[in-house]
Amino acid sequence: MIAxxxxxxxxxxxSFAKILAKRGFDLVxxxxxxxxxxxxxxxxxxxxxxxxxxxxxxxxxxxxCIALFxxxxxxxxxxxxxxxxxxxxxxxxxxxLERELEMIDVNIKxxxxxxxxxxxxxxxxxxxxxxxxxSLAGFMAGPxxxxxxxxxxxxxxxxxxxxxxxRAEKSNVYIGAFCPGPVKTEFNxxxxxxxxxxxxxxMEAAEYAIDKMFDGQLIIVPKIYAKLTAAAAKIxxxxxxxxxxxxxxxxxxxxxxxxxxxxxxxxxxxxxLSDEELDxxxxxxxxxxxxxxxxxxxxxxxKNE
Ligand code: NAP
Numbered sequence: 085m086i087a088x089x090x091x092x093x094x095x096x097x098x099s100f101a102k103i104l105a106k107r108g109f110d111l112v113x114x115x116x117x118x119x120x121x122x123x124x125x126x127x128x129x130x131x132x133x134x135x136x137x138x139x140x141x142x143x144x145x146x147x148x149c150i151a152l153f154x155x156x157x158x159x160x161x162x163x164x165x166x167x168x169x170x171x172x173x174x175x176x177x178x179x180x181l182e183r184e185l186e187m188i189d190v191n192i193k194x195x196x197x198x199x200x201x202x203x204x205x206x207x208x209x210x211x212x213x214x215x216x217x218x219s220l221a222g223f224m225a226g227p228x229x230x231x232x233x234x235x236x237x238x239x240x241x242x243x244x245x246x247x248x249x250x251r252a253e254k255s256n257v258y259i260g261a262f263c264p265g266p267v268k269t270e271f272n273x274x275x276x277x278x279x280x281x282x283x284x285x286x287m288e289a290a291e292y293a294i295d296k297m298f299d300g301q302l303i304i305v306p307k308i309y310a311k312l313t314a315a316a317a318k319i320x321x322x323x324x325x326x327x328x329x330x331x332x333x334x335x336x337x338x339x340x341x342x343x344x345x346x347x348x349x350x351x352x353x354x355x356x357l358s359d360e361e362l363d364x365x366x367x368x369x370x371x372x373x374x375x376x377x378x379x380x381x382x383x384x385x386x387k388n389e
Pocket of ligand 1: 092
């Protein structure tokens with residue numbers, strides 16, 4: 085069994101590689117930083133005796149995504165993990181357009197291309213797993229992190245739609261979306277912002293995702309607070325969710341004074357609620373969620389979400 089992991093030079097991708105190697109999978113590791121991939125290959129072959137192929141690619145480039153597929157076409161890839169990605173933090177009018185377009189190329193276009201090419205192959209042979217790393221951000225809009233959140237919405241919605249097409253034709257091929265909240269990786273360094281809340285351990289998050297993928301779960305959200313946030317995003321009024329997300333993201337800026345984005349207290353935001361208003365609104369929302377969960381439980385629940 086072979087797993088191909090993009091973004092394997094760091095963070096969640098490196099953790100996916102370690103977990104799957106431990107479970108006996110041979111690996112294809114993809115990212116731009118070749119030395120890191122080679123170092124990981126050495127570690128995993130020595131520790132677990134698996135075969136590891138290193139394929140450095142810049143996935144922001146269409147031709148490199150297609151080259152990656154062609155280079156692995158003869159190998160029997162069983163699992164594709166579309167994990168490479170990054171964020172661009174800041175106010176939309178001030179963030180760098182080039183950097184954002186590169187982000188859209190990696191977070192959206194590369195995921196789209198690789199999902200399509202590998203899925204066509206998997207469907208033909210009737211077997212395979214595709215796990216797309218989206219994010220909790222995929223459930224909502226993200227002021228001060230707007231294009232990153234929007235990119236993860238694309239990944240989540242695309243994955244859900246394909247899941248349904250596969251289910252309708254009773255395919256054995258799996259597709260699912262991994263949607264973690266903050267995870268301790270190099271993500272912040274690249275995005276240029278600190279998390280407003282503490283991130284969870286990358287190995288723990290990745291192991292959870294792998295287990296749920298093999299269970300066939302469509303949307304994989306580790307940790308109860310993240311599940312509640314995802315549920316809240318589905319039912320809360322848009323303006324309330326925007327205010328809550330803005331509060332979290334604007335507090336990121338305050339922790340990172342060297343950010344080129346001005347420290348924003350949100351005073352210019354018409355949507356902004358006072359802390360007390362927000363706390364009481366959120367408390368009410370969680371009561372609603374509890375009630376909905378109880379009704380769902382009584383009705384047998386929705387296994388896939
Ligand atoms: P990370 O430690 O910064 O890892 C990002 C990975 O993406 C690196 O391996 C990087 O490799 C690769 N990558 C970036 N641009 C690339 C490009 N142009 N071509 C090929 N590979 C590229 O961050 P992470 O947290 O593990 O992020 C992994 C995924 O999780 C991302 O999709 C991210 O959006 C998602 N996520 C992260 C969090 C979080 O809080 N950390 C939460 C939710 C979702 P090279 O630089 O070597 O190319």
